[in-house]
Amino acid sequence: MKFDEKIVSYFESCNSPVDKKGYLFKKGEIKTSYQKRWFVLKGNLLFYKDRPDDRDLTGVIVLEGCTVQLCESEEQFAFSLVWNEPGLRTYKFAAEDQASQESWIKALLSANHSYLYLLVMDLEKKYRDLVGEFASEPTKAFTMPNLSSAQPGLPSASLSTQTSTLPAYSATVAGAAFSPSSSPMLTPPNVSSKSASKRSPKLWPKRSANVMPINTPSPPLGDWSGLCFSTKDEFGKLHEDFGKEVKVLIADWLRKGQGGAAVQGEDLIDFG
Amino acid sequence: MRFNEKELVSLSRQPSEKAAELGMRGPKKGDVVKKRLVKLVVNFLFYFRTDEEEPIGALLLEQCRVEKEDSQTFSIAFLDEAEKKYLFECDSEEQCGEWIDCIIKASYEFMRKNLIFYRTEIHRLTGKDPLEQYGISDETRFQVSNGLQLMTRDTSSL
Numbered sequence: 001m002k003f004d005e006k007i008v009s010y011f012e013s014c015n016s017p018v019d020k021k022g023y024l025f026k027k028g029e030i031k032t033s034y035q036k037r038w039f040v041l042k043g044n045l046l047f048y049k050d051r052p053d054d055r056d057l058t059g060v061i062v063l064e065g066c067t068v069q070l071c072e073s074e075e076q077f078a079f080s081l082v083w084n085e086p087g088l089r090t091y092k093f094a095a096e097d098q099a100s101q102e103s104w105i106k107a108l109l110s111a112n113h114s115y116l117y118l119l120v121m122d123l124e125k126k127y128r129d130l131v132g133e134f135a136s137e138p139t140k141a142f143t144m145p146n147l148s149s150a151q152p153g154l155p156s157a158s159l160s161t162q163t164s165t166l167p168a169y170s171a172t173v174a175g176a177a178f179s180p181s182s183s184p185m186l187t188p189p190n191v192s193s194k195s196a197s198k199r200s201p202k203l204w205p206k207r208s209a210n211v212m213p214i215n216t217p218s219p220p221l222g223d224w225s226g227l228c229f230s231t232k233d234e235f236g237k238l239h240e241d242f243g244k245e246v247k248v249l250i251a252d253w254l255r256k257g258q259g260g261a262a263v264q265g266e267d268l269i270d271f272g
Numbered sequence: 273m274r275f276n277e278k279e280l281v282s283l284s285r286q287p288s289e290k291a292a293e294l295g296m297r298g299p300k301k302g303d304v305v306k307k308r309l310v311k312l313v314v315n316f317l318f319y320f321r322t323d324e325e326e327p328i329g330a331l332l333l334e335q336c337r338v339e340k341e342d343s344q345t346f347s348i349a350f351l352d353e354a355e356k357k358y359l360f361e362c363d364s365e366e367q368c369g370e371w372i373d374c375i376i377k378a379s380y381e382f383m384r385k386n387l388i389f390y391r392t393e394i395h396r397l398t399g400k401d402p403l404e405q406y407g408i409s410d411e412t413r414f415q416v417s418n419g420l421q422l423m424t425r426d427t428s429s430l
Contacts, residue, residue, distance in 0.1 A: 001326060001329060003329065004356075007331070007356070008275075016381055019412060045332075062280050089278070091276075114314075123387060
């Protein structure tokens with residue numbers, strides 16, 4: 001199966017957020033010795049190369065359908081990524097110390113797409129419930145810079161008159177969150193409150209993938225590709241389970257001392 | 273570059289709400305439109321020859337530009353290069369619009385931005401950080417910007 005290396009490599013090296021990076025020892029796929037590699041976690045992709053500044057990627061592991069487990073190993077601070085289906089592999093790693101091991105396990109557990117999806121759905125619902133309470137507060141479009149001109153058949157004109165845009169997303173959002181009088185987008189826009197509610201729910205102007213607004217009023221939950229949950233319950237429960245598992249595991253580690261003892265086949269949580 | 277191919281193929285078999293036969297044209301000069309079963313699973317777009325089990329390829333839907341090309345066609349461009357532009361022909365304008373919508377929303381980075389937006393808004397409206405109840409407010413992946421911590425704000429102006 002083709003998997004374009006340039007596209008993947010570009011994603012690794014571009015300035016999108018890095019969720020975690022650092023050295024880990026990885027058990028070889030052919031040789032069984034552990035090799036020290038530099039790992040970069042972005043979203044549900046775990047990249048690895050020899051050194052942080054290397055231009056060439058040695059490899060990437062797509063983190064979907066696997067569980068993170070402690071594993072039996074002659075190495076200390078070991079853990080593994082396990083795909084439970086027959087024929088699928090297990091990747092074994094060893095961290096440099098317990099803190100690193102815990103931190104990597106935690107990061108990898110929540111790296112999969114569904115975790116973030118559920119979390120976003122949960123917050124989206126909370127937000128919409130809140131906006132319902134603040135009756136005078138119109139729901140705001142999550143707008144990104146560079147609104148392009150209208151495409152045939154697309155009502156982007158209405159979008160641009162009813163919401164304000166930010167010149168630069170990240171700085172202004174951060175700024176607006178902390179200072180009282182900044183971006184018009186993040187303070188109640190008095191002008192547009194009435195017209196906002198008349199906005200068509202199906203706005204989708206031509207825009208690049210990483211500068212997309214979310215529609216408001218947002219499309220129903222089912223529009224998010226793939227999943228349709230009772231989001232609050234789902235994520236809440238997921239997180240509770242996650243928290244319990246991690247607590248048990250940490251208690252276990254502490255009892256056995258430094259995570260060196262083998263804990264065989266213990267599932268932290270199954271995201272697969 | 274090594275990758276976990278079998279596991280990725282396994283991912284391509286997961287249920288998806290967005291799978292359809294579309295006309296697909298690759299990015300290279302001379303590539304022609306071919307009928308492919310195109311399937312969206314998380315932030316990957318898999319494409320299969322009709323009735324084949326294993327996908328021909330997988331496209332990672334991050335850092336890409338999705339655009340409407342004409343009423344029934346959309347494109348996905350990578351690396352800001354025309355040479356990495358894939359074309360997809362749909363059966364209707366509506367289908368085309370739905371695919372664009374879904375692909376954009378499937379991106380991990382898009383979800384992250386939404387998360388940060390909602391987190392900021394909820395904090396602004398309530399004075400509370402919604403991630404605190406989950407104990408994940410400190411995680412770097414959810415920071416508003418450069419690790420700035422959310423502080424309580426006076427929301428009496430609302």
